[in-house]
Amino acid sequence: MTTHFVMHPKFTVFEKALHEVLLDFETSGDYVTKGDRNVIKKVTLDGQTFNIKRFKTPNLAQSLVYRFLRKSKAKRSFEYASLLIEKGIKTPFPVAYLENFSGGLKDSYYVSEHVAYDFDFRVLNHNPRWPNRAEILKQMAAFTFQLHENSINFLDHSPGNTLIKHRGEGAYDFYLIDLNRMRFETLNLDQRMHNFRRLWLSKTMINIMAKEYASLFGTSEKETHALMTKHSREFQKKVNSKKLRKRRRK
CATH class of the missing domain: 1.10.510.10 (Transferase(Phosphotransferase) domain 1)
Known part of the structure; x- marks a missing residue:
């Protein structure tokens, strides 16, 4: 299995700790939502709180599409968030994304800065x-x-x-x-x-x-x-x- 991990330069100080959290996602952090499709957890590192979204594991055909033909949902989320912020549209700040590949895409995670909304x-x-x-x-x-x-x-x-x-x-x-x-x-x-x-x-x-x-x-x-x-x-x-x-x- 190969792993692709991308981190926003603003948060590189958290790179090692976040990478470890993502590799041990099942036992890390607290659940925010636990759905059939996607899971969101919240984790705090050195006083900084992040939300981590794990996307549903794709089927075999989808996994190959995400490997060779289309960007994963995690990568799109990261890139779209960056583009929104460039255009002055608010969204939780994009921190990182991680993709695991085994043949096709096995699973993917998107990390964003936690927003204390009302x-x-x-x-x-x-x-x-x-x-x-x-x-x-x-x-x-x-x-x-x-x-x-x-x-x-x-x-x-x-x-x-x-x-x-x-x-x-x-x-x-x-x-x-x-x-x-x-x-x-x-x-x-x-x-x-x-x-x-x-x-x-x-x-x-x-x-x-x-x-x-x-x-x-x-x-x-x-x-x-x-x-x-x-x-x-x-x-x-x-x-x-x-x-x-x-x-x-x-």
Whole structure:
């Protein structure tokens, strides 16, 4: 088995310790999430806290694709995070990634700096009375506009993938996570509104966000609202239909 380990120059002082943690991932750190697909752990070294994401072991065909044809999810996460930061988009700082190969890709890990955030976008979906909700939604629309203006199509733009930190005085910072699926392309209005679909927006949320986005982009509020509603409802209907089919099969 061969190992490929890349470290950001800013964190080379942690290189040896982090490498050891990654090689002994099962017994290192504390679990943040332990899913069927991916596992995230948190580890603290000399007062510095890192999050480590281990991606699901690919099947044989996928492992060969990741070895010879496509970058691993860990490598993409590291590179995309670096690109986002260059463009002024916040994301937990990319620290390192590690790939283990045995024929094809065996497993991979992405390490980022831990961000002490206050909540994620999901609370706005589930809590209509969340403090300052309308203002946060406006700022989230502006944040998404910033992505689009930088030709970033974040394909996993969903409620759990934006962390929100309150800076005080009604100002919020937004951090993207789960970065391995992105396209970098110029987006028209329809494509921009399509990118909102996974956020699972209610009518009230669309009213607020479409108005804010239209003012920033210089487009008609009516057209922006109609497209955001269309793509959101189509996505929600598709997901709900899939869930209904699964329940019927049980």
